Amino acid sequence: MLSATHLSKSYGGRAAVSDVSLRLTPGRVLGLLGPNGAGKSTTVAMLCGLLPPERGDVAFDDGVSLTAGRVDAFKRRIGLVPQDLALYEELPARQNLTLFGALYGMHGAALGRRVDAALDLVGLRDRAKDRPSTFSGGMKRRLNIACALVHDPDVLVLDEPTVGIDPQSRNAIFENLETLRDAGKALLYTTHYMEEVERLCERIVIIDHGVVVADDTLPALLRRADGGERIELTVAGDADAALSALAPLSDLRCVAHGAGQLRVEVASLAADGARVLGACAEAGVVVRDMRCERRTLEDVFLALTGRQLRDHA
Numbered sequence: 001m002l003s004a005t006h007l008s009k010s011y012g013g014r015a016a017v018s019d020v021s022l023r024l025t026p027g028r029v030l031g032l033l034g035p036n037g038a039g040k041s042t043t044v045a046m047l048c049g050l051l052p053p054e055r056g057d058v059a060f061d062d063g064v065s066l067t068a069g070r071v072d073a074f075k076r077r078i079g080l081v082p083q084d085l086a087l088y089e090e091l092p093a094r095q096n097l098t099l100f101g102a103l104y105g106m107h108g109a110a111l112g113r114r115v116d117a118a119l120d121l122v123g124l125r126d127r128a129k130d131r132p133s134t135f136s137g138g139m140k141r142r143l144n145i146a147c148a149l150v151h152d153p154d155v156l157v158l159d160e161p162t163v164g165i166d167p168q169s170r171n172a173i174f175e176n177l178e179t180l181r182d183a184g185k186a187l188l189y190t191t192h193y194m195e196e197v198e199r200l201c202e203r204i205v206i207i208d209h210g211v212v213v214a215d216d217t218l219p220a221l222l223r224r225a226d227g228g229e230r231i232e233l234t235v236a237g238d239a240d241a242a243l244s245a246l247a248p249l250s251d252l253r254c255v256a257h258g259a260g261q262l263r264v265e266v267a268s269l270a271a272d273g274a275r276v277l278g279a280c281a282e283a284g285v286v287v288r289d290m291r292c293e294r295r296t297l298e299d300v301f302l303a304l305t306g307r308q309l310r311d312h313a
Contacts, residue, residue, distance in 0.1 A: 001026050001186045002047075002078075002155050006056035009042050016042045018210045019056075024155055024186040029177065031201030032190045035305050039210040040190055044159055047188065049075045060154070076104055079148035083160040085140055086147065087132045093119065093143055094128040097150045104151035111150075118146035122176055138169025145176060156180060157188045162196065174199065194297040204297070208305045221300045229269045229294050231276055233262040236286035245283030249275060260288075269294065 002024040009017045017039040024030055034040045045051035047058055049066050059065035064073050088096055097115040101107075106114060119125040122142035132140055141161060148156060158177070162170045177200060181187060189200055197204060197218075204221060206214040214221060222229075235242045239256035246254045246264065252272060253265040266272035269292045280287050 002058065002060050004043075004047055004056065004058045007043065007046050007053045007058070008055040009046065009051065009053055015210050017046070017053075017207075020207060020210070020212055021056075022205050022212075022215065024188055026154075026184045026186050027181055028203065029181055029187040029189055029201045031197040031204040032188055032207070033194075033197065033204060033301060034207040038208045038305070040207060041159070042210075043207065044080075044157060044188070044190060048078050048080045048157055050080075076151065077154045079151065079153035079156045081145050081148045081156065081158040081161050083163060085144050087140060087143060089133040090131055092129050092131055093124055093135075093146075096132065096143065097146055100147045101150040106151060114150050114152060118150045121149065121179065122146045123172065136169070138165040138172070141165055141169065141173060142176070145173065149180075153185075155186045155188070159190050160192065161189075162191065162193065170196075194301060198297050206301060206304055213304045214300070218297065221297065222295050223267070224300055224303065229266050229292070231264040231266060231269070231273060232289075232291040232293065233264065233276070233280075233287055234289035235260050235262060235280070236288055241283070242280060242285045245279050245285045246276065249279055252276070 003021075004023070005021045007017055007020045008015065020039070020043055022030065022032070032040055032043065042051065046053045046066075049058070049071055052067070057065055057067045059068070060074070060077065064070055064077065066074050088099070091099065094115055097118055098111060101111045101114055116125070119128055122145055124139065124143060124146065127135070127139070132143055135143065145158070145161065162173055174196075177187060177189070189197065191197060201218070203217055204214070205212060233242060237260065239258070239260055239262045242262050243254055243256055246252065255263045257263055264276055266276070273292065277287060277290070
């Protein structure tokens with residue numbers, strides 16, 4: 001639906017984003033990850049038409065483009081949920097939505113229906129007459145999403161939409177986004193919470209120092225993290241006997257790392273754990289202890305971007 005191709009942007013001669021490409025598709029959530037100062041905010045700003053790229057373009061498949069002189073038409077098809085709340089605290093929730101809808105040229109009965117639909121989605125219909133200044137943090141975040149949806153955009157861009165809220169509010173937002181995904185919206189999701197990306201995103205792009213360092217599905221990225229999943233065995237006697245027992249399982253990587261200690265990297269703990277234990281038993285190798293460990297997206301992220309602190313804004 002929407003493709004960003006070869007986006008580049010510099011500030012003061014320093015490249016903030018360099019040759020970044022990504023694609024959003026209907027009914028899918030794309031996760032955009034990166035350390036502080038990696039170029040995420042600049043990329044999001046270019047995707048939404050808030051910042052012109054020095055090179056590259058952002059375009060819908062039907063030709064509506066950021067750089068082809070149709071910027072207004074482009075922006076009308078995108079909804080942005082910024083990290084900082086964009087609400088008028090003393091205007092009732094319904095009036096906030098009415099105002100944002102009017103900015104997109106909506107009016108009359110059509111606008112009223114869209115306001116009602118957005119309030120229903122985020123569960124705030126019963127608080128439509130109340131001011132956001134009386135809302136909890138989670139309610140404000142949900143209203144922020146509703147404001148980005150009131151004009152019924154094709155693409156929704158969410159920049160850390162769950163910052164500072166409780167688990168119940170976070171789960172409510174996840175359910176909202178899953179509903180939008182299932183309705184065919186294309187979503188871009190940025191966050192520092194890796195578990196959120198693992199739950200929501202079908203594909204993940206990781207950028208660092210302004211360039212894409214990974215673009216793949218979660219299972220494919222996990223396979224980069226030292227085998228994805230692994231089994232730690234403690235066996236009676238020397239580990240060499242266990243290595244010999246597991247040698248026929250040529251699709252697994254086995255490494256001895258101490259007296260009686262063995263690490264087996266597997267594609268799936270559920271599928272391969274029984275195979276490992278069966279091979280040891282058949283060879284007469286006594287397994288005294290077995291520990292299983294699943295690699296996470298955080299392992300991949302740190303492997304690709306490093307563990308050094310990033311204090312950039």
